[in-house]
Amino acid sequence: MIFGTPNSTFLENRLASSTGMPFSSATSLSSGVDQMMNELNIQQPTSHTVLFDLSWEVAKKVGGIYTVLKTKAPVTVEEYKSRYALIGPYNPDTAPTEFEPLIPGPLSSPIIENMMKKYGIHVHFGKWLVEGYPKVFLIDLHSSMHKLGEWRWDLMSGFEQPGDNETNETIVFGYQSALLLKEFAEANPNDKYIAHFHEWQASVGLILLKKWKVPVSTIFTTHATLLGRYLAAGGVDLYNQMQNLNMDFEASKRGIYHRHWIEKKSAADSHVFTTVSEITGYESEHILMRKPDVILPNGLKLDRFTALHEFQNLHAKYKGILNEFVRGHFYGHYSDFDLDNTLYVFTAGRHEYFNKGVDMFLDSLAGLNKLLQQSGSKMTVVAFIIMPAATNNFNVESLKGHSYLKDMRRTCNTIVEAMGERLFEATSRGKMISPEELLSQEDIVMLKRRIFALKQKASGPPVVTHNMINDNDEILQHIRKIKLFNSQEDRVKIIYHPEFLTSTNPLIPLDYTEFVRGCHLGIFPSYYEPFGMTPAECCASGCPSITSNLTGFANYMSRALPDTDSKGIFIVDRRFKSSKETVDQMTQYLWKFTQLDRRQRIELRNATEKLSELLDWRTLGKFYKTARALALERAFPPKPISRSPSPSPSSSLKLSSGLSNAIELQQQQQSIVTPSTTINLIPPSSNITASTSTSATSTSATSIPIVAPKSNVIPINTGKENISLLSPSSMSSLLSDSLNESKKQQSKTPSTSTSTSSTTAAATNKPVLSNPTPTPSPNTSSFIPTNKGSATATTSIPTSNTTNGKPINPFEALSKSNSSGNFATTSTASVNTINGNSSSGTNSPVTKSIPIPSSKSLK
């Protein structure tokens, strides 16, 4: 099966050969994972395997899933070539910039025609205009809207909600996409199809494929649970209450039972169920009633720089554009703005005030403002909030400032040009020119007028760049409460930009990734964050960030790294601290960040950027391979197994060789270990290691050793019994080990001076941050919890892999070169001086103890 005509693949081939890195040349970081995949018998897809990703966000940006699919596209195209395509709804608004129509190839062409002839469904075929140029089938929802009533009744009669337009569209897309997949599967019975559904909005088709018994293997990934998001945003103490809630009832109470049902049914009906982090895996178990089979951490497409200073240059370049914005916004209002002493911090993403931790972001900025004021600091911190909200376009005040500035620049350029002419004229006549003659009276008048106009701004520099439709917007309300109104005496200025950034933006003409590069620090203290693309993107751009220990990203990174602080990933505690304490901790991080000098910030950026390999799809894409292999095996078992009844979620399917055989063996062995513990499948060549005091080691005669870490496992769900295949700790062990290996290799090769300094800093345990300057507060308590930074020292890691016969314990290896945690060293700053209001606005539940599996609970 090939999508597209030979011509339609021409451009992609050229692009891949000119810019794409060959898959085989991926760095040594992935070697450990490669080995694991080989040992787990994960095969490359055959020429008869066809893969589809289905999502609402194909060629349409809504949030993080768009980023996941877009950045994953190059490696998936490389792996599946023309046997990969995405399916999404056709969106006439975004199609012109995201999609280019193509003539379908000889195999997909009759299917597209059939869709129209048999069902009246209009399918657009073409390529998505992102790197890798994957093929896409975009389905026109309107061509089937007349079927809505019939389909909705067929799917959910008795509990449908006809007024819910989002679900209506979801249902229509579900039937359309299932019909499309059915056509493919029927037309090509020799091909094996994998349909990977992302999020409930795209997954009705999965339910139908199972119902119609279409031979397609299915994967369902929930990037967040619907109800989890609702509960968290609604102030429910989600992680502590989860076990006690009747989820169906909670969904009904909120009028979203029908949506919740789609999500739950998709999880139940899929051959393989996955999510993006352990924390969401735990949540899925309670909300969707199924443990994920595999955890698929999100990756990114990384920019490769030949020299380390290149990305530092990009920072300078994009910071220059932010400087221009700041001039236009603030100059003329007050005269003490020093751009050399200004830091840019930001938060960004979906507009979820509480879930994304905007409340804490603002409270900690209020605290920082006080600290800076009291210390007499001349530093200015400009804090951006990039979160879309309903607006009536940019506000006049913001635009005016920028047009004044542009006018001023034009005037200066004209005057300079005229001065040059005068200078040339005089000197070519052999005459010296006086400064008075150089700058004419006319010039002076012109300049005075501009200065006057600049100072005539009616009010202070606006906090919001747009006219908000909802004046009661929670973010606005909070800014009012903490009174950060960009007054002259405030050291922290706020810019709320309620729209995603684009390079055509009249105020900040930068794409989001460029904006991230231009900033100094990203701040994402989320309460509900299954993974968190925003801190991951920061890392990939070498921008340090603050995030919370309730995010999948923080969990993933802190498992892979012994000391995240020294690498520019600061993790605040939202699990074991009260809201006020978390805000204090964040304020301290911010305060200390403002105390770094330029050289220290450069070193920190270098350290952060080096971590990006951990997030490379070339590495993480391999967990997708695991999920696909498992889905194929469950859907297309080579031969039925007589030894035990099929444990597949789909009762009609039987497990067979390869992965499933291994799983079966595990099932047999499970009976001899503590029933409540989960099991790791270790490659046969590995050493057996009891990873915790509660571990149970198999005494079975079989050759596969078993390790039973308490809860740090990625469960493999084979129906009722849950069998583990890959544990996140072994996963990150492999990653960090490879990272360590690649570091060793790097240190053997000559590098630029910047890279040398940062490598040295990390390797010699030298803190990047020198002792902080005396703080305005008399309180000298340390702000870092004493157990911080020790996550991997005591985390139990099964030595589940070997290199040349030697067991790998990457965390041990890494901890030897662990720098001493520059941010976790002595701190004398305190936030006792923070305005009493500052954290009172945080309406989060006090999360004293959250019983979720994570690095912390494993210590």
Ligand SMILES: O=c1ccn([C@@H]2O[C@H](COP(=O)(O)OP(=O)(O)O[C@H]3O[C@H](CO)[C@@H](O)[C@H](O)[C@H]3O)[C@@H](O)[C@H]2O)c(=O)[nH]1
């Ligand atoms: O001006 C901007 C600002 C942000 N972004 C993007 O917006 C996305 C926001 O990502 P995230 O906060 O992760 O998105 P959500 O929509 O909340 O995504 C869900 O799905 C993601 C993918 O699995 C998970 O990481 C999240 O935790 C989960 O909530 C990021 O990729 C940013 O690049 C832009 O494109 N332009």
